[in-house]
Amino acid sequence: MRSSSSRIRTRHRSDLQRLFLTARSGASVVGVEETDVIIVGGGPSGAACAWAVRSAGLRVVVVDRANFPRDKVCAGWITPALVAELGITLRDYATANTLQPITGFRVGLVGGNSREVNYARAVSYGIRRTEFDRFLLERSGARLRLGRSLESLSRDGDDNWVVNGAFTAPLLVGAGGHFCPIARRLGAKRGHAVIAAQEAEYFLEDDEEARCKVLPHVPELFIARDLNGFGWAFRKGRYLNIGMGRKGGLRINEHVGEFIDFLKRSARISPATAKRLRGHAYTMYRDSSRDPVGDRVLLVGDAAGVAARRSGEGIRPAVESGLIAAQSLVSAHGAGGFTQHNLNTYRRALHERFGGRRHARLAAHSLVPRSLYGAVGRRLIGRRWFAQNVLLERWLLQRNTQPLMPLFSRGGTGKSNFEATPVVAQRKPRAA
Ligand SMILES: Cc1cc2nc3c(=O)[nH]c(=O)nc-3n(C[C@H](O)[C@H](O)[C@H](O)COP(=O)(O)OP(=O)(O)OC[C@H]3O[C@@H](n4cnc5c(N)ncnc54)[C@H](O)[C@@H]3O)c2cc1C
Numbered sequence: 475m476r477s478s479s480s481r482i483r484t485r486h487r488s489d490l491q492r493l494f495l496t497a498r499s500g501a502s503v504v505g506v507e508e509t510d511v512i513i514v515g516g517g518p519s520g521a522a523c524a525w526a527v528r529s530a531g532l533r534v535v536v537v538d539r540a541n542f543p544r545d546k547v548c549a550g551w552i553t554p555a556l557v558a559e560l561g562i563t564l565r566d567y568a569t570a571n572t573l574q575p576i577t578g579f580r581v582g583l584v585g586g587n588s589r590e591v592n593y594a595r596a597v598s599y600g601i602r603r604t605e606f607d608r609f610l611l612e613r614s615g616a617r618l619r620l621g622r623s624l625e626s627l628s629r630d631g632d633d634n635w636v637v638n639g640a641f642t643a644p645l646l647v648g649a650g651g652h653f654c655p656i657a658r659r660l661g662a663k664r665g666h667a668v669i670a671a672q673e674a675e676y677f678l679e680d681d682e683e684a685r686c687k688v689l690p691h692v693p694e695l696f697i698a699r700d701l702n703g704f705g706w707a708f709r710k711g712r713y714l715n716i717g718m719g720r721k722g723g724l725r726i727n728e729h730v731g732e733f734i735d736f737l738k739r740s741a742r743i744s745p746a747t748a749k750r751l752r753g754h755a756y757t758m759y760r761d762s763s764r765d766p767v768g769d770r771v772l773l774v775g776d777a778a779g780v781a782a783r784r785s786g787e788g789i790r791p792a793v794e795s796g797l798i799a800a801q802s803l804v805s806a807h808g809a810g811g812f813t814q815h816n817l818n819t820y821r822r823a824l825h826e827r828f829g830g831r832r833h834a835r836l837a838a839h840s841l842v843p844r845s846l847y848g849a850v851g852r853r854l855i856g857r858r859w860f861a862q863n864v865l866l867e868r869w870l871l872q873r874n875t876q877p878l879m880p881l882f883s884r885g886g887t888g889k890s891n892f893e894a895t896p897v898v899a900q901r902k903p904r905a906a
Contacts, residue, residue, distance in 0.1 A: 506642045509533040509617070511803065512635060513647040514624050514656055516611045517546065519775025519792035520649030522560065524616035526800030532807060534616045535641050539623035542611055546603040547754040548789070549673055549708055549715050551576075551693065553598050555877040556790040559797065560610070564599075571609060574600030574710040579870075580694040581861045583852060584705060584729075585736050590692060591862045597871055600693070600710035602675070624655050635770065645803055645812045646771045649796065652756045654777035660768045662777070668757050669703075669786050670726045673717025674749035683712060687742050694742070695870075698729055701851050705733040707742050716743060717751060719786045726753070758783045759791065759828040767821045770812050772799045780828060784869035791828065794878055798823045827878075 511527050513520045516538035527534045538544075557564065567573055575596035582588025611618065619640070627646075628636045635646045648656025652668070678686055688694055690709040697704045703720030716737060718730045730751060737743045757764070762779025766772060774780075775792030782791055799820055806816035854860040867873045 506636060506640055507535075509535045509641055509643045510807065511535075511645045511647060512537065512637050512641050512643040513616070513649050514538075514637070515649030515651060515654060515775070515777065516540075516542065516618065516620065517607055517649060517651060517775060517792065518610055518789050519777070519796040520647065521607065521610035521614045521616075521796070522793040523647055523649060523774055523796035523800045524614040525560075525610070526797050527804065528615040530800065530804040532804065534614075535619060535637075535643070536611065536614070536616045537619045537622065537624060537637060537641070538611075539621070541621040543604045543608040546607060547671070547673055547752045548603045549706055549717055550601045550603050550606070550675070550710060551598055551706075551708065551787075552601055552606075552789055553787070553871060554596065555872075555875065556793060557599065558877045559790070559793060567609065571605040572600070572602045572710050572713065574690055576600060576691055576693060578692045579866055580692055581855070581865055582694075582696055583855055584696045584698055584733050587856070588694065588696065589856075589858060589861060591858070591866055592692075598693075600690075600708060600715075602710060602713065624650070627655075627659075633770070644770060647799060647803075648771060648773040648777045649775050650777055652754070652776045652779075654773065656771060657764060657773050657777040660765060660771060660773065662764045662773075662779075664755075668723060668755040669719050669721055669781065670723030670753060670755050671717060671719035671786070672726065672730050672751040672753040673715055674751045675713055675715040676749055678712050678714055682744055685741070685744065686714065687740070688714065695865075696733065696736070697855050697865075698733075699852065701848075703729065705730075705737075707737055714743070716749070721758075723755065756781050756786075756788055758786070759824075760831055762831060765821070766795070766799075766824060767814075767817050769814065770817075772803060772817065772820055774799045778824070780824070782872065785872070787870075787872075794827060795824060797878055798827060 510532040511534045513524055513534060513536045516536045520536055524534045524536050564573060576598040577596055578590055578592035580588045580590045622638065625638050630636050630642060634642045634644050636642045646656060648654045650656060686709070688707045688709050690711055693706060693708040695704055695706050698720065702724060703718060705718035706716065708715045716734070718733050720726050720729060738745045738747065756776045757779035759780045760783045764773060764779040766778040774795040776788060778795055780791040780795045781788040802817065802820035802823060803812065805819065806812050809816055855865065
């Protein structure tokens, strides 16, 4: 009898075969709309890329299988650097969307004590992906074709891409997340070097809100005792997001179970909470073996495997790769076309921004350096200096990394708006 994983693999293969059997049919296609760039995937990476390509005056179509607003498995933590890169005016954003300023963090070990580190200003924000992603996509100014998957992909007589028999363009951007079909076409393997993460986000009713010990402006982070991941309890106004991410996904369900028990025992969530956590996977840039450049193809975001190591931050690297890809493809367009030589600048630019990659075999399973394994690491996490300077400022907030803003924020004000004090739009979800 075939195992369920082999059945999934077989189905996966036949989906791929169906999708790409049409590739390189060679026939020229009539009745399709011409554009300059087609982006498959309208998450933060695709939307940011579309926004920058549109701003440069090129035509762009975004194809996404979901209708927006759509939800995405994510805690929804973003940094001021990301806000700056996207030129988002926080006050405007917060008029219609939830925006939770974060002025500190509580840090500890799962099952142990924790300590609070406070800053006098907003050092991060909480957003809801369902709102944030729609905002970015609508703002991009791209032509949108939503609610339809990538169903067919071929090349016409001029070697341009034809997507779903509806659009044709000389360049294709794969922004479909970790399981992006364009990334698979370029040979992306699911691989072992992934972050597996699970979360649940829910509206706190009045009594739950009154009892919730997690403060809205102070998210709580708890490092797993084997130092191979961390859990969080994260308020965004009336919403609570709880979850855990683990490198390599080792015993994820077991660790998530222990973490949820700990949250209940410590009265952070109600003992009656029985939320089903949803899971997803993605890859850190340093451990990824995905090549972001193919023949007239660029990959961005999770499709390219660009998440930050240590913190697992994925939204900012996704947006940055989208912006860098836009710059590379706009330059290539102006420099004679999307030749391999011109597109290779993207691979180099990613390397400059995110550093080198290591061989997948060397991708350690721990989220922290080997020198911090075991008891030493656990003791250090309990120290205020280490929690603030290393865990929070170096790994999570990446204080030493400058935003890409000066290069890209055409739509922005050109200056940071970190200090703004946004309000939190509060809306109870409508009953289904
Ligand atoms: C539990 C969890 C918590 C996380 N928390 C955080 C966090 O707090 N902060 C942070 O920075 N990062 C976080 N991340 C990572 C972050 O969510 C991702 O890195 C980020 O969403 C990547 O953006 P993207 O645009 O590359 O892909 P996505 O956001 O996944 O968007 C991909 C889009 O492609 C579309 N698509 C996929 N396949 C097809 C297809 N065949 N045809 C058409 N469209 C398709 C999808 O519908 C989707 O809209 C978390 C991840 C997980 C799993």
